[in-house]
Amino acid sequence: MSVSDSHLWAVLRIGHDTSMRGEGISLVEALRRTDYRRLRESFNMKDLQRLLRADSALIEQWIAYSEDKRTGGWWLRPEPPAIGRTFAPHADIQFETIEEATAEYVLRELDYWSNLR
Numbered sequence: 001m002s003v004s005d006s007h008l009w010a011v012l013r014i015g016h017d018t019s020m021r022g023e024g025i026s027l028v029e030a031l032r033r034t035d036y037r038r039l040r041e042s043f044n045m046k047d048l049q050r051l052l053r054a055d056s057a058l059i060e061q062w063i064a065y066s067e068d069k070r071t072g073g074w075w076l077r078p079e080p081p082a083i084g085r086t087f088a089p090h091a092d093i094q095f096e097t098i099e100e101a102t103a104e105y106v107l108r109e110l111d112y113w114s115n116l117r
Helices: 006-013 025-033 035-040 046-053 057-068 098-113
Strands: 074-077 083-084 087-093
Touching: 006 025, 006 035, 006 098, 025 035, 025 098, 035 083, 035 098, 046 057, 046 098, 057 074, 057 098, 074 098, 083 098
Parallel strands: none
Antiparallel strands: 074 083, 083 087
C-alpha cells in the first residue's frame, strides 16, 4: 500500500495538533485520526524528509512539541541536529540535517506512543 502525501501531511501535523498552539487534542486522538498504526508500514523517514524540506514550519512545530514534553518517549534537538530517548539523555543520535533528525524523531516518537517500537 502506498501512502498519499495528504496522509503524510496529517502525520507531520500531529506535533502541532496536539499542542495548545493547535487543537490541543491528545496524542492518542491524533494517532487515531491519522490511522497511524495501519499506515506506518507504508512510509519511512525519506518520505517525511521530502515534505519537511517543503515546509520548514513543520520542523519548528516538532521542535516546540519536543521542548513542551513532560513525558517519556523521544526528544529532538535542532543544533546540532540530534534525537534521543527522554530517559537516556546522553545516548543521542546525530544527523547531518535538521530534516533528517526531525523525520526520524517523528517516526520514533509516534511509533513509541503507538507501541510499534
